[in-house]
Amino acid sequence: MTDTPLFERVAIIGIGLIGSSLARALKAHGLARHVAAHDVDAQVRATAETLGFADSVHSDMGTAVAAADLVVLAIPVGVYGVTAKAMAPHLAAGAIVTDVGSVKEEVIRAVKPVLPSGVHLVPGHPVAGTEHSGPEAGFAELFTDRWAILTPEKDCDEQAVEKVAEMWRRVGSDVEIMEAAHHDRVLAITSHLPHLIAYTIVATAADLESQLQAEREGDDVVTTAEVIKYSAGGFRDFTRIAGSNPVMWRDVFLSNKEAVLEMLGRFTEDLTALQRAIRWDDGEQLEKVFTRTRAIRRGVVEARQAGRFQYTENGGGKADDGAE
Numbered sequence: 442m443t444d445t446p447l448f449e450r451v452a453i454i455g456i457g458l459i460g461s462s463l464a465r466a467l468k469a470h471g472l473a474r475h476v477a478a479h480d481v482d483a484q485v486r487a488t489a490e491t492l493g494f495a496d497s498v499h500s501d502m503g504t505a506v507a508a509a510d511l512v513v514l515a516i517p518v519g520v521y522g523v524t525a526k527a528m529a530p531h532l533a534a535g536a537i538v539t540d541v542g543s544v545k546e547e548v549i550r551a552v553k554p555v556l557p558s559g560v561h562l563v564p565g566h567p568v569a570g571t572e573h574s575g576p577e578a579g580f581a582e583l584f585t586d587r588w589a590i591l592t593p594e595k596d597c598d599e600q601a602v603e604k605v606a607e608m609w610r611r612v613g614s615d616v617e618i619m620e621a622a623h624h625d626r627v628l629a630i631t632s633h634l635p636h637l638i639a640y641t642i643v644a645t646a647a648d649l650e651s652q653l654q655a656e657r658e659g660d661d662v663v664t665t666a667e668v669i670k671y672s673a674g675g676f677r678d679f680t681r682i683a684g685s686n687p688v689m690w691r692d693v694f695l696s697n698k699e700a701v702l703e704m705l706g707r708f709t710e711d712l713t714a715l716q717r718a719i720r721w722d723d724g725e726q727l728e729k730v731f732t733r734t735r736a737i738r739r740g741v742v743e744a745r746q747a748g749r750f751q752y753t754e755n756g757g758g759k760a761d762d763g764a765e
Contacts, residue, residue: 447608454502454524456480456489457686458570459541459635461579463495466612469581479505491575503531511605514540514552519692524549532560536602539565543628543689545592545621547696553594561601564592564621564626568613572684585613592621629700632706636690637701639682646676652656659669 451473453460460478467473478495479502480486489498499505506512506528514521521540532538538560540548548564556562569587571578589609593602606616619627694701718726 446472446474447604447611448511450475450477450509451488451511451513452477452506453495453513454479454518454528455514455516455535456485456503456576456579457515457574457666458578459583460513461489461492461494461576461694462581462583463513463515463541463612465579465581465586467608468494468612472608472611473511477505478687485576487701488584492576494576495578502528506536507529510536511608512536512538513688514542514548515694517686517689518542518544518551518696519688519758521548522555525552525555526730528557529557529560532596534556534559535561537563539591540607541565541567541595543632543693544696545590545624549592549594549621553574554569558658561598562593563597563602564572565603565605566590566592566611566624567609568632570685572681572685582613587614588617589614590617590624591620592624594617594621594735625697626700628704629697629704633697633701634704636682636685637694637705638708640690642679660706670698674725 448467451467453464453476456478457480459720463677464476464478469611475497476495477497477499478486479499480489483500484555486498486500489495497505502524510533512532514524516524518726521542525538534557538552539554539562540552542548542564543566545566546563551564552564553562563746567584567589571583577670590604591602591606591609600619606618609616619738630649715727717723
């Protein structure tokens, strides 16, 4: 914990998993004298007040952001624009606005035009999370040994960028600066496409029972109950990813559609090549691909990006070193 807070007042708009975790981390590391929280959901606000991770919880967003020197948007990307317009008249001169969204070009398009002169936009993305949501799912250590990517535009105030970067460093993250467009292409392959594939595979499994019943009229039907009961490790991992917040991921795909569609096209071509190898008993090609991908997995583990935390049923996280 530091003796001098980095910020006097931080307002966090949206207090689900990421927002509540950041509030907890700010308090744990003494980075703000006052953490104000706002959420449109009354039940979420009530839960936040009970849990006590913020100094004040507000039903009115204007009250929450008033006098804040840092405002953090931790809400679905699809509502950034309307939210920014609503809070803009209440922002203090010199305030910094940042966010935690998985898409960055859309943040600049939706938020920057409505901010008052003298308010600094520093888009951010902590590459951290679990499949769980809500204020009870948050924990202060969520960002430890994770990347926090910032995508400020070239004319952004350097001191504002450094203050946001320092915040992420002090809660345990490694900070990377990159252009928004590059961020969106990188995340399209490392995060967005895997989620899309996971949603598709789990949806296919859910549809399997009714499809086979129609085709075979009860003969050797694979039921949904069996899919759940006999889930192997691979399918369990897909269901974990597919259990993520549906509203958030809806907005991610719609906001980053060009990059996602590009990566989806490339994936489709590679999948077709694997399909061909299986059809023609090309074991050599299959082994070649699997050997290359295994090496990538080992690189992920060595880079400490294999999953430091596991969710626990009491609403927090526990350490997981990601060992194979």
